[in-house]
Amino acid sequence: MKFIHTADWHLGKLVQGVYMTEDQRYVLQQLVETVERERPDAVVVAGDLYDRAIPPTEAVELLDELFRKIVMELNTPILAISGNHDSPDRLSFGTSIMEARGLHLSGQLKAAMKPVVLRDEYGEVHFHLVPYADPAQVRYILEDEAIRTHDDAMKAIVERIAASMDSAARHVFVGHAFVTPGARPEENTSQSERPLSIGGADYVHSEYFKTFRYTALGHLHQAHHVSDETIRYSGSPLKYSISEETHRKGFLIVEMDGEGMVTVDKRELKPLRDMRRVVAPIEEIEQHVVCEDYVFVTLLNDNPVLFPMEKVRAVYPNALHVERKVTAVFGIGSDGAAEENVARREADPVALFAAFYQEVKGIPLTDDKRKLFAETYSDVLREEGGAV
Secondary structure (H helix, E strand, O other), X not given: OEEEEEOOOOEOOEEOOEEOHHHHHHHHHXXXXXXXXHOOOEEEEEOOOEOOXXXXXXXXXXXXXXXXXXXXXXXXXXXXXXXXOOOHHHHHOOHHHHHHHOEEEEOOOOOOOOXXXXXXXXXXXXXXXXXXXXXXXXXXXXXXXXXXXXXXHHHHHHHHHHHOOOOOOEEEEEEEOEEEHHHOOOXXXXXXXXXXXXXXXXXXXXXXXXHOOEEEEEOOOOOEEEOEEEEEEOOOOOOOOHHHXXXXXXXXXXXXXXXXXXXXXXXXXXXXXXXXXXXXXXXXXXXXXXXOOEEEEEEOOOOOOOOHHHHHHOOOOOOOEEEEOOOEEXXXXXXXXXXXXXXXXXXXXXXXXXXXXXXXXXXXXXXXXXHHHHHHHHHHHHHOOOOO
16 A cells, blocks of 8 residues: 655645745646656545634635645545634535545544545555544543643544444545644644644644554644654645744655555655745845845844835845844843744743733732633634634
């Protein structure tokens, strides 16, 4: 059995006000060409097909174009789930009709978790498609009041799947979660990944997936494995923030033998435009060769630069951000100021609000108000389909 593992397409993504649709079509066409060339048994998309619950028309048309090409023209099944950015209801529409043609979309978590069954010369491979759902939803669907965290929810889901697994088949889990060894915080994340919950309760223990021959995960944008090389994130196909500058984007080709042993081949995608930093004085930048890359520019000039974006875009027409390195801010050296700005941008929303409250009111945020803010913020996330 050979299948492609991809995730986190985020169609309709805006980066610094720029739609990434053209860039997404460019790299995902390379994925389609791989399907056409290598003829896998399936393409697995582990969540976040769209970047928001109500995607723009261009994103919907691109997804339709890609699915039509892979399923209808190349006769390759697609097995996809919703992520925390997607609208489960929209992705679930018409799925029973599309399954007959090989398009399996699991948008909403259901109590009856039936796998998608594919076959090769060795027998059946069961793909367990588990769409993203927050703990409250899982608690209601599984009728289990003990479920309070993402870790609780995933443990209960896997236990329910395991209770009815066919021992004669090989099993693949497809999910969208923040999986780490021991359900502990990890640094392998980026600014473009929205938190699944507030207060650090979104981590899931990797040990739950030992039952499966392969676990195809989505949510984290950097390709890596967790604890075991069969528990993997494919990463996103494009860089979606400057924090992903060093990521090597692509997808995974997974081959499973008759015993369920897997080999994984990472394939890189070539972007239409790279996303990277440029740090230099404006005089040096003006001497660079004109380049279409998406750049985040830090000017090293001691004095203010007039019309900096206009000057940078004469060389880098797709420049997304320009700032000047400040030598001192209220007594803080340039490195300290930069670290403070990064810390503020990447802080937990509750911690960020607490710092804001302290600065404005001059008194610490009480535990009751901290809890109220976290609950309200989480409600907003759910109402917007996971958006932050």
